[in-house]
Amino acid sequence: MIFTLQNKFLRVSVDEQGRLIELVNLKTARNHVGNGPFFRIIFQQGRLQEQELFPEKCRVERTGENSLLLEYRAGNFHVAVTATLEADEIRFDAKLANRDPEAILREFQFPLLAGLELSPEDGLIDSALGGRRIRNFSAFLDTQSTAYVGQDNKAIESWVLYPGIASFNYFLLTGHGGVLYMGSHDPDFRNTLHLYRKHDGKVDAAMVKYPFLNPGENTSIPGYVLAPCAGSWRDGADHYRRWMNSWRNVGTKPAALLESNGWQRLIFRHQYGKILFRYSDMPEILKIGMTCGIDTLFLFGWHLGGHDSEYPEYRFDDSQGGHDELRRRIAVFQAAGGKVILYFNGQLIDTATEFYQRTGKKISAKLPSGREHMEFYPFGGDGTALRQFGNKAFVTACPGCHEWTETLIHLADIAIDLGCAGVFFDQLGYLSYPCCDPSHGHRTPFMNVFKAKAEMVRRIAAHVKARRPEMMIGIEWINDVTSQYVDFVHNITGGTGPNDFHELLRYTAPDIVTTDREIRDDTDVERRVNHAIRLGFRSDVEIYRCRATIAETPRYQHYLTTANQFRDRHRNLILNGTFRDTEGIECDNAHVEYSVYHAQRRRAIVATAHEAQQHVRFPIPSGWRFLGSDALNGATAEKNGNAVTATFPIDSLLLLEFIQE
Numbered sequence: 001m002i003f004t005l006q007n008k009f010l011r012v013s014v015d016e017q018g019r020l021i022e023l024v025n026l027k028t029a030r031n032h033v034g035n036g037p038f039f040r041i042i043f044q045q046g047r048l049q050e051q052e053l054f055p056e057k058c059r060v061e062r063t064g065e066n067s068l069l070l071e072y073r074a075g076n077f078h079v080a081v082t083a084t085l086e087a088d089e090i091r092f093d094a095k096l097a098n099r100d101p102e103a104i105l106r107e108f109q110f111p112l113l114a115g116l117e118l119s120p121e122d123g124l125i126d127s128a129l130g131g132r133r134i135r136n137f138s139a140f141l142d143t144q145s146t147a148y149v150g151q152d153n154k155a156i157e158s159w160v161l162y163p164g165i166a167s168f169n170y171f172l173l174t175g176h177g178g179v180l181y182m183g184s185h186d187p188d189f190r191n192t193l194h195l196y197r198k199h200d201g202k203v204d205a206a207m208v209k210y211p212f213l214n215p216g217e218n219t220s221i222p223g224y225v226l227a228p229c230a231g232s233w234r235d236g237a238d239h240y241r242r243w244m245n246s247w248r249n250v251g252t253k254p255a256a257l258l259e260s261n262g263w264q265r266l267i268f269r270h271q272y273g274k275i276l277f278r279y280s281d282m283p284e285i286l287k288i289g290m291t292c293g294i295d296t297l298f299l300f301g302w303h304l305g306g307h308d309s310e311y312p313e314y315r316f317d318d319s320q321g322g323h324d325e326l327r328r329r330i331a332v333f334q335a336a337g338g339k340v341i342l343y344f345n346g347q348l349i350d351t352a353t354e355f356y357q358r359t360g361k362k363i364s365a366k367l368p369s370g371r372e373h374m375e376f377y378p379f380g381g382d383g384t385a386l387r388q389f390g391n392k393a394f395v396t397a398c399p400g401c402h403e404w405t406e407t408l409i410h411l412a413d414i415a416i417d418l419g420c421a422g423v424f425f426d427q428l429g430y431l432s433y434p435c436c437d438p439s440h441g442h443r444t445p446f447m448n449v450f451k452a453k454a455e456m457v458r459r460i461a462a463h464v465k466a467r468r469p470e471m472m473i474g475i476e477w478i479n480d481v482t483s484q485y486v487d488f489v490h491n492i493t494g495g496t497g498p499n500d501f502h503e504l505l506r507y508t509a510p511d512i513v514t515t516d517r518e519i520r521d522d523t524d525v526e527r528r529v530n531h532a533i534r535l536g537f538r539s540d541v542e543i544y545r546c547r548a549t550i551a552e553t554p555r556y557q558h559y560l561t562t563a564n565q566f567r568d569r570h571r572n573l574i575l576n577g578t579f580r581d582t583e584g585i586e587c588d589n590a591h592v593e594y595s596v597y598h599a600q601r602r603r604a605i606v607a608t609a610h611e612a613q614q615h616v617r618f619p620i621p622s623g624w625r626f627l628g629s630d631a632l633n634g635a636t637a638e639k640n641g642n643a644v645t646a647t648f649p650i651d652s653l654l655l656l657e658f659i660q661e
Helices: 137-141 233-245 279-291 322-335 354-363 385-389 402-417 449-467 503-508 525-534 554-569
Strands: 002-006 010-015 020-025 040-045 048-053 057-064 067-074 077-086 089-098 103-109 113-116 123-128 132-134 156-162 166-174 179-184 192-199 202-209 218-229 262-267 296-300 339-345 348-350 394-396 422-426 472-476 488-490 539-541 592-599 602-609 614-619 624-632 636-640 643-648 652-660
Touching: 002 067, 002 077, 010 077, 010 089, 020 218, 040 077, 077 103, 089 103, 123 137, 123 156, 123 503, 137 156, 137 192, 137 202, 156 166, 166 192, 166 233, 166 503, 179 202, 179 233, 218 233, 233 503, 262 279, 279 296, 279 322, 279 554, 322 339, 339 402, 339 472, 348 354, 354 394, 354 402, 402 422, 402 449, 422 449, 449 472, 525 554, 525 592, 525 602, 525 652, 539 554, 554 624, 592 614, 602 614, 602 643, 624 636, 624 643, 636 652, 643 652
Parallel strands: 262 296, 262 539, 296 339, 339 422, 422 472, 472 488
Antiparallel strands: 002 010, 010 020, 040 048, 040 103, 057 067, 067 077, 077 089, 089 218, 103 202, 113 202, 123 132, 123 166, 156 192, 166 179, 179 218, 192 202, 348 394, 592 602, 602 652, 614 643, 624 652, 636 643
């Protein structure tokens, strides 16, 4: 027997065994699912910690014109799924119960789209590290062998974890016949693995939650959404964007950030003790930055312990004049037109500190064994031993502990009292280990740790803004949950690799102010700077991994000078306007990359080409009037009738400006 839900957008069918056998957008007629089990359970019994189980029995009941109830049994685990057709989405809310007296229900892999037969044209777009695009998804999975960590004999797997690595809790399967959106609209922001598996020549895609239900326990997981879309990937992203906008609160950015082109990121003293810059070097640092339109110093390693050392004990360096001299130098730097953002780490606790002995042991994240989760950052100087064998060991603080929030608020006060224009906390968008310490008062393992982490960021930001409303606050690693409370997010990648697709990030959450990253020397400068301008990124100048100023890379310094003059001329559009990807604009040359920006009635196309000279034609949309163009590296444009034609020398960039009539 087949049970079908249908409206003017979609047709969804399940069979009497509760398998999803049809998911069709009525415009494209493509069925986006295979014919396999709808979920997979991983449970623990005794010493065997991970065993798989598929649904064995199901009862399907129609509960309304647009809803079904699917009640499954898998061993002694009970799963009830409510399926509701809402406009162009099918929504699933799940309830799980563990009635096995000897087992733990560890994982719930759902919705499981099993047995997908993908062609070479079928791809994947997800938000790993801000966004990536895999053109041939099936072939990509063939390269993902884990060697011996996973059961590659059963399936080749690839995955990305949200939050912390994935920026958003959705992914898209793309190809001819439309786009399939799979999202988790989970108000608790629980750890969710986006899991992709290939076996027997077919592909499975699923979202994995980690309820860790003990015998007799139950839980609810709402908000799974599937949506087959007839249009581009943006139509899929719109589903998540609408949901995200229903809860995400975004404040007004401070003027210091809106006026900025980016920063020089410099380490004054490094982990291994070497002083790379002194407080007395700050006037020269500002002078060098100002020559190329960079007015901000992102100040790492300003304390005696050096970068990635002695956290969270930030002692002033008395050999350089201590607190008073640093405060004076910051004031002089900012009086001369510069801005200083002061660095703190938001997660690491150095095990060699008094803080660790006094408090850190108690509030650190714990493994299931009770031992501490540890991380190591082996930086070295002129030798090799530090890099090979390490120097520092850190534990990570559990965001569920209020003592850590109070510690970070105290650190923010240091930046405020020094008069800094901004304060930054590293790793507060990065993943946190799911703590297993029951003394912290949270469930173990702590799988909705990011809800606590977001609340921690909210409290810190509220404290900063209460004391200094104009002050910038930033964190590292991009995700939708923690980014809503800060002014900027320090990116983790430059987004210029072959599979990088930061268009997903910029389109889904255009309010997030971020930078490029990884321009560390004088190579491939023009392409990467143009890429950053096209995507509306500011510049993270980190020469030789923050060990030198941009003066040591003259090619980069020269081009960034010109590029920032370009940015300044069009700031309201390309830095502070709204990114719309390529929406509403056609281009007849696939070798030209372009983006569209909106700022009130103004519109812009920002385009660049990295290969041999390219020619392109942009039709002018109805209701737009062409105002003129601006260019870097010799690109040219002219209006011809109802289109603009342009020529791009290699590594050139062009802005076309319009007004909406």
